Amino acid sequence: MKVGIVVFPGSNCDRDMYHVLTEIFNLDTKFFWHEKNLPKEIDAVILPGGFSYGDRLRAGIIAAHSPIIKDVKKLASSGIPILGVCNGFQILVESGLLPGALLKNNSLSFMCQWTNLIVENNKTPFTNKLKLHQKIPIPIANGEGRYYADDLTLKKLEKNNQIVFRYSEMVNGSSLRIAGICNVNGNVLGMMPHPERAIESEINPIDNKPSALIFESLLNSIGIQN
Amino acid sequence: MTLFSQNSVPLYKVHIIIENKPGISDPEGDTILHDLVLKASFPSVSKIRSAKMLKFDIKEKNKNTAKKKIQKLCDELRIYNPMVSKLTVQVFEL
Numbered sequence: 001m002k003v004g005i006v007v008f009p010g011s012n013c014d015r016d017m018y019h020v021l022t023e024i025f026n027l028d029t030k031f032f033w034h035e036k037n038l039p040k041e042i043d044a045v046i047l048p049g050g051f052s053y054g055d056r057l058r059a060g061i062i063a064a065h066s067p068i069i070k071d072v073k074k075l076a077s078s079g080i081p082i083l084g085v086c087n088g089f090q091i092l093v094e095s096g097l098l099p100g101a102l103l104k105n106n107s108l109s110f111m112c113q114w115t116n117l118i119v120e121n122n123k124t125p126f127t128n129k130l131k132l133h134q135k136i137p138i139p140i141a142n143g144e145g146r147y148y149a150d151d152l153t154l155k156k157l158e159k160n161n162q163i164v165f166r167y168s169e170m171v172n173g174s175s176l177r178i179a180g181i182c183n184v185n186g187n188v189l190g191m192m193p194h195p196e197r198a199i200e201s202e203i204n205p206i207d208n209k210p211s212a213l214i215f216e217s218l219l220n221s222i223g224i225q226n
Numbered sequence: 227m228t229l230f231s232q233n234s235v236p237l238y239k240v241h242i243i244i245e246n247k248p249g250i251s252d253p254e255g256d257t258i259l260h261d262l263v264l265k266a267s268f269p270s271v272s273k274i275r276s277a278k279m280l281k282f283d284i285k286e287k288n289k290n291t292a293k294k295k296i297q298k299l300c301d302e303l304r305i306y307n308p309m310v311s312k313l314t315v316q317v318f319e320l
Binding site for chain 2: 057058061064065094099100101103104105106107108148149150153173
Protein backbone atom coordinates (compact mmCIF):
# COMPACT_ATOMS: atom_id res chain seq x y z
CA MET A 1 0.00 0.00 0.00
CA LYS A 2 1.47 3.30 -1.04
CA VAL A 3 -0.78 6.33 -0.96
CA GLY A 4 -3.90 6.98 1.09
CA ILE A 5 -6.60 9.49 0.18
CA VAL A 6 -8.69 10.56 3.15
CA VAL A 7 -12.39 10.98 2.44
CA PHE A 8 -14.46 13.30 4.60
CA PRO A 9 -18.21 13.88 4.33
CA GLY A 10 -18.31 16.48 1.55
CA SER A 11 -14.96 15.71 -0.10
CA ASN A 12 -15.47 15.99 -3.85
CA CYS A 13 -11.99 15.89 -5.39
CA ASP A 14 -11.07 12.53 -3.88
CA ARG A 15 -11.89 10.61 -7.06
CA ASP A 16 -10.05 13.09 -9.27
CA MET A 17 -7.01 12.55 -7.08
CA TYR A 18 -7.49 8.77 -7.18
CA HIS A 19 -7.76 8.89 -10.98
CA VAL A 20 -4.49 10.80 -11.26
CA LEU A 21 -2.58 8.58 -8.82
CA THR A 22 -3.81 5.29 -10.26
CA GLU A 23 -4.36 5.98 -13.98
CA ILE A 24 -1.55 8.42 -14.67
CA PHE A 25 1.09 7.38 -12.17
CA ASN A 26 0.09 3.76 -11.59
CA LEU A 27 0.35 4.19 -7.82
CA ASP A 28 -1.14 1.79 -5.36
CA THR A 29 -3.82 4.05 -3.85
CA LYS A 30 -6.58 3.51 -1.35
CA PHE A 31 -9.40 5.62 0.07
CA PHE A 32 -9.71 5.98 3.85
CA TRP A 33 -12.97 7.14 5.40
CA HIS A 34 -12.29 9.84 7.98
CA GLU A 35 -13.56 7.70 10.86
CA LYS A 36 -11.05 4.93 10.14
CA ASN A 37 -7.36 4.55 10.99
CA LEU A 38 -4.44 4.93 8.64
CA PRO A 39 -1.94 2.07 8.35
CA LYS A 40 1.54 2.73 9.74
CA GLU A 41 3.25 1.43 6.60
CA ILE A 42 1.70 4.04 4.31
CA ASP A 43 4.05 6.07 2.07
CA ALA A 44 2.03 9.27 1.65
CA VAL A 45 -1.33 10.74 2.63
CA ILE A 46 -3.46 13.16 0.64
CA LEU A 47 -6.32 15.27 1.98
CA PRO A 48 -8.36 16.13 -1.11
CA GLY A 49 -10.42 19.16 -2.02
CA GLY A 50 -14.12 19.58 -1.48
CA PHE A 51 -16.49 20.96 1.11
CA SER A 52 -16.08 18.81 4.18
CA TYR A 53 -19.14 19.25 6.40
CA GLY A 54 -20.41 21.86 3.96
CA ASP A 55 -17.85 24.38 5.23
CA ARG A 56 -20.01 24.74 8.36
CA LEU A 57 -18.53 27.10 10.96
CA ARG A 58 -15.33 27.58 8.94
CA ALA A 59 -13.87 25.62 6.04
CA GLY A 60 -12.00 22.58 7.36
CA ILE A 61 -12.58 23.08 11.09
CA ILE A 62 -15.01 20.21 11.68
CA ALA A 63 -13.03 17.75 9.56
CA ALA A 64 -9.94 18.77 11.54
CA HIS A 65 -11.55 17.01 14.51
CA SER A 66 -12.15 13.76 12.59
CA PRO A 67 -10.65 10.64 14.23
CA ILE A 68 -8.28 10.03 11.30
CA ILE A 69 -6.51 13.34 11.91
CA LYS A 70 -4.73 11.80 14.92
CA ASP A 71 -3.10 9.32 12.54
CA VAL A 72 -2.35 12.06 10.01
CA LYS A 73 -0.55 13.96 12.80
CA LYS A 74 1.44 10.89 13.82
CA LEU A 75 2.49 10.20 10.23
CA ALA A 76 3.33 13.87 9.73
CA SER A 77 5.63 13.84 12.74
CA SER A 78 7.33 10.70 11.45
CA GLY A 79 8.17 12.50 8.22
CA ILE A 80 5.68 10.86 5.84
CA PRO A 81 4.72 13.23 2.98
CA ILE A 82 1.27 14.72 3.57
CA LEU A 83 -0.45 16.83 0.90
CA GLY A 84 -3.58 18.89 1.46
CA VAL A 85 -5.22 20.42 -1.60
CA CYS A 86 -7.80 23.21 -1.27
CA ASN A 87 -10.14 21.96 1.47
CA GLY A 88 -7.32 19.60 2.43
CA PHE A 89 -5.10 22.65 2.99
CA GLN A 90 -7.84 24.24 5.10
CA ILE A 91 -8.05 21.04 7.18
CA LEU A 92 -4.26 20.98 7.68
CA VAL A 93 -4.40 24.58 8.92
CA GLU A 94 -7.38 24.00 11.20
CA SER A 95 -5.80 20.87 12.66
CA GLY A 96 -2.70 22.87 13.57
CA LEU A 97 -0.37 20.99 11.20
CA LEU A 98 0.22 24.23 9.29
CA PRO A 99 0.06 27.78 10.66
CA GLY A 100 -2.26 30.61 9.65
CA ALA A 101 -5.82 30.85 8.42
CA LEU A 102 -7.73 30.72 5.16
CA LEU A 103 -10.22 33.53 4.90
CA LYS A 104 -12.92 34.47 2.42
CA ASN A 105 -11.44 35.71 -0.83
CA ASN A 106 -11.24 39.48 -1.09
CA SER A 107 -13.74 39.32 -3.94
CA LEU A 108 -16.16 37.49 -1.61
CA SER A 109 -16.74 35.23 -4.59
CA PHE A 110 -16.13 31.58 -5.20
CA MET A 111 -13.14 31.87 -7.54
CA CYS A 112 -12.79 29.26 -10.27
CA GLN A 113 -10.05 30.26 -12.68
CA TRP A 114 -6.57 29.52 -13.99
CA THR A 115 -3.71 31.08 -12.08
CA ASN A 116 0.06 30.87 -12.24
CA LEU A 117 2.11 29.66 -9.32
CA ILE A 118 5.77 30.41 -8.75
CA VAL A 119 7.81 27.69 -7.03
CA GLU A 120 9.56 29.19 -4.00
CA ASN A 121 10.85 26.01 -2.39
CA ASN A 122 11.87 23.00 -4.47
CA LYS A 123 13.20 20.94 -1.58
CA THR A 124 9.91 19.40 -0.45
CA PRO A 125 8.69 15.86 -1.28
CA PHE A 126 6.18 17.49 -3.65
CA THR A 127 8.45 19.96 -5.43
CA ASN A 128 11.86 18.29 -5.74
CA LYS A 129 11.47 17.82 -9.50
CA LEU A 130 10.51 21.44 -10.08
CA LYS A 131 12.92 24.29 -10.70
CA LEU A 132 13.10 27.18 -8.28
CA HIS A 133 10.84 30.01 -9.53
CA GLN A 134 9.33 27.71 -12.14
CA LYS A 135 5.88 28.80 -13.26
CA ILE A 136 2.95 26.39 -12.86
CA PRO A 137 -0.32 27.13 -14.68
CA ILE A 138 -2.98 25.68 -12.42
CA PRO A 139 -6.65 26.22 -11.53
CA ILE A 140 -8.03 27.43 -8.24
CA ALA A 141 -11.59 26.70 -7.11
CA ASN A 142 -12.40 28.09 -3.69
CA GLY A 143 -14.35 30.62 -1.69
CA GLU A 144 -12.09 30.70 1.35
CA GLY A 145 -8.62 30.71 -0.16
CA ARG A 146 -7.12 33.94 1.10
CA TYR A 147 -4.14 32.83 3.16
CA TYR A 148 -3.58 34.98 6.22
CA ALA A 149 -0.93 34.86 8.92
CA ASP A 150 0.24 37.52 11.35
CA ASP A 151 3.55 39.29 10.71
CA LEU A 152 5.51 37.14 13.15
CA THR A 153 4.27 33.93 11.50
CA LEU A 154 4.98 35.28 8.02
CA LYS A 155 8.54 36.11 9.07
CA LYS A 156 8.97 32.57 10.41
CA LEU A 157 7.56 31.10 7.18
CA GLU A 158 10.07 33.11 5.16
CA LYS A 159 12.98 32.37 7.48
CA ASN A 160 12.28 28.61 7.46
CA ASN A 161 11.65 28.51 3.70
CA GLN A 162 8.08 27.31 4.33
CA ILE A 163 6.52 29.32 1.51
CA VAL A 164 6.38 26.72 -1.25
CA PHE A 165 4.11 28.39 -3.83
CA ARG A 166 3.13 32.01 -4.46
CA TYR A 167 0.65 33.30 -7.02
CA SER A 168 2.48 35.18 -9.76
CA GLU A 169 -0.07 37.96 -9.33
CA MET A 170 -2.40 38.85 -6.48
CA VAL A 171 -5.58 36.86 -7.07
CA ASN A 172 -7.44 36.76 -3.76
CA GLY A 173 -5.70 38.96 -1.20
CA SER A 174 -3.45 36.29 0.32
CA SER A 175 -0.63 37.49 2.58
CA LEU A 176 2.60 37.67 0.51
CA ARG A 177 0.59 36.12 -2.40
CA ILE A 178 0.93 32.76 -0.63
CA ALA A 179 -0.73 29.82 -2.40
CA GLY A 180 0.96 26.96 -0.55
CA ILE A 181 3.09 26.42 2.55
CA CYS A 182 4.82 23.53 4.24
CA ASN A 183 5.65 22.72 7.84
CA VAL A 184 9.13 23.34 9.24
CA ASN A 185 10.28 19.84 8.26
CA GLY A 186 8.91 20.28 4.74
CA ASN A 187 6.96 17.01 4.61
CA VAL A 188 3.49 18.52 5.13
CA LEU A 189 2.35 20.70 2.23
CA GLY A 190 -0.91 22.59 1.90
CA MET A 191 -1.90 24.34 -1.31
CA MET A 192 -5.11 25.98 -2.52
CA PRO A 193 -4.77 25.28 -6.28
CA HIS A 194 -5.64 21.89 -7.72
CA PRO A 195 -2.70 20.01 -9.30
CA GLU A 196 -4.93 16.96 -9.90
CA ARG A 197 -6.97 19.09 -12.31
CA ALA A 198 -3.97 20.28 -14.26
CA ILE A 199 -1.76 17.36 -15.13
CA GLU A 200 -3.56 16.02 -18.21
CA SER A 201 -3.20 17.88 -21.50
CA GLU A 202 -6.86 17.16 -22.34
CA ILE A 203 -8.01 19.42 -19.51
CA ASN A 204 -5.07 21.80 -19.31
CA PRO A 205 -5.02 24.25 -22.20
CA ILE A 206 -1.75 25.87 -21.10
CA ASP A 207 0.94 23.46 -19.93
CA ASN A 208 0.30 20.29 -17.95
CA LYS A 209 3.92 19.31 -17.36
CA PRO A 210 4.71 21.53 -14.34
CA SER A 211 1.72 20.21 -12.38
CA ALA A 212 2.69 16.65 -13.31
CA LEU A 213 6.08 17.35 -11.73
CA ILE A 214 4.35 17.82 -8.35
CA PHE A 215 3.28 14.18 -8.47
CA GLU A 216 6.55 13.04 -10.02
CA SER A 217 8.30 14.72 -7.10
CA LEU A 218 6.18 12.65 -4.72
CA LEU A 219 7.03 9.46 -6.60
CA ASN A 220 10.68 10.43 -6.46
CA SER A 221 10.52 11.10 -2.73
CA ILE A 222 8.88 7.76 -1.93
CA GLY A 223 11.38 5.90 -4.08
CA ILE A 224 9.30 5.03 -7.12
CA GLN A 225 10.77 5.41 -10.57
CA ASN A 226 8.33 6.94 -13.01
CA MET B 227 -34.70 35.78 37.05
CA THR B 228 -32.99 32.48 36.26
CA LEU B 229 -35.01 29.69 34.71
CA PHE B 230 -34.41 26.49 36.70
CA SER B 231 -34.57 23.16 34.96
CA GLN B 232 -35.97 20.04 36.61
CA ASN B 233 -32.75 19.14 38.39
CA SER B 234 -32.40 22.71 39.61
CA VAL B 235 -29.34 23.49 37.50
CA PRO B 236 -30.09 26.82 35.87
CA LEU B 237 -30.12 27.29 32.13
CA TYR B 238 -28.17 30.15 30.60
CA LYS B 239 -28.01 31.55 27.12
CA VAL B 240 -24.46 32.24 25.99
CA HIS B 241 -23.82 34.17 22.81
CA ILE B 242 -20.43 34.16 21.19
CA ILE B 243 -19.36 36.60 18.51
CA ILE B 244 -16.49 35.68 16.19
CA GLU B 245 -15.04 38.53 14.15
CA ASN B 246 -11.79 39.33 12.44
CA LYS B 247 -9.29 41.04 14.71
CA PRO B 248 -8.87 44.79 14.23
CA GLY B 249 -6.51 45.42 11.33
CA ILE B 250 -7.50 42.27 9.45
CA SER B 251 -9.57 43.17 6.45
CA ASP B 252 -13.23 42.29 6.43
CA PRO B 253 -14.36 42.47 2.78
CA GLU B 254 -17.93 41.58 3.72
CA GLY B 255 -18.27 44.48 6.14
CA ASP B 256 -16.51 46.79 3.68
CA THR B 257 -18.87 45.80 0.87
CA ILE B 258 -21.96 46.34 3.02
CA LEU B 259 -20.60 49.76 4.02
CA HIS B 260 -19.46 51.02 0.62
CA ASP B 261 -21.92 49.37 -1.73
CA LEU B 262 -25.08 49.48 0.33
CA VAL B 263 -25.09 51.81 3.32
CA LEU B 264 -23.04 54.72 1.94
CA LYS B 265 -24.74 54.53 -1.46
CA ALA B 266 -28.00 55.07 0.40
CA SER B 267 -28.62 58.10 2.59
CA PHE B 268 -26.63 57.10 5.66
CA PRO B 269 -23.38 59.09 5.36
CA SER B 270 -22.86 59.18 9.12
CA VAL B 271 -21.97 55.47 9.17
CA SER B 272 -18.19 55.10 9.07
CA LYS B 273 -17.49 51.44 9.71
CA ILE B 274 -19.14 48.02 9.49
CA ARG B 275 -17.56 44.77 10.65
CA SER B 276 -19.22 41.47 9.88
CA ALA B 277 -19.21 38.65 12.42
CA LYS B 278 -20.55 35.21 13.09
CA MET B 279 -22.68 34.57 16.16
CA LEU B 280 -23.38 31.25 17.84
CA LYS B 281 -26.04 30.98 20.53
CA PHE B 282 -25.64 28.27 23.15
CA ASP B 283 -28.10 27.02 25.74
CA ILE B 284 -26.11 25.61 28.64
CA LYS B 285 -26.94 24.31 32.10
CA GLU B 286 -24.35 25.40 34.64
CA LYS B 287 -24.42 26.23 38.31
CA ASN B 288 -23.88 29.93 37.78
CA LYS B 289 -23.29 32.64 35.21
CA ASN B 290 -19.53 32.59 35.67
CA THR B 291 -19.15 28.84 35.14
CA ALA B 292 -21.41 29.04 32.08
CA LYS B 293 -19.14 31.67 30.58
CA LYS B 294 -15.96 29.77 31.48
CA LYS B 295 -17.27 26.50 30.04
CA ILE B 296 -18.14 28.11 26.72
CA GLN B 297 -14.79 29.91 26.57
CA LYS B 298 -13.03 26.57 27.24
CA LEU B 299 -15.10 24.85 24.57
CA CYS B 300 -14.29 27.57 22.05
CA ASP B 301 -10.55 27.36 22.81
CA GLU B 302 -10.31 23.57 22.81
CA LEU B 303 -12.37 22.98 19.68
CA ARG B 304 -10.97 26.01 17.86
CA ILE B 305 -14.45 27.39 17.34
CA TYR B 306 -12.50 30.52 16.38
CA ASN B 307 -9.03 30.71 14.89
CA PRO B 308 -7.06 32.76 17.43
CA MET B 309 -4.61 33.99 14.80
CA VAL B 310 -7.28 35.81 12.89
CA SER B 311 -10.39 36.09 15.05
CA LYS B 312 -11.48 37.86 18.17
CA LEU B 313 -14.02 36.13 20.40
CA THR B 314 -16.59 37.88 22.58
CA VAL B 315 -18.61 35.82 25.06
CA GLN B 316 -21.87 37.16 26.49
CA VAL B 317 -23.98 35.35 29.11
CA PHE B 318 -27.68 35.95 29.66
CA GLU B 319 -29.87 34.68 32.45
CA LEU B 320 -33.30 33.54 31.40
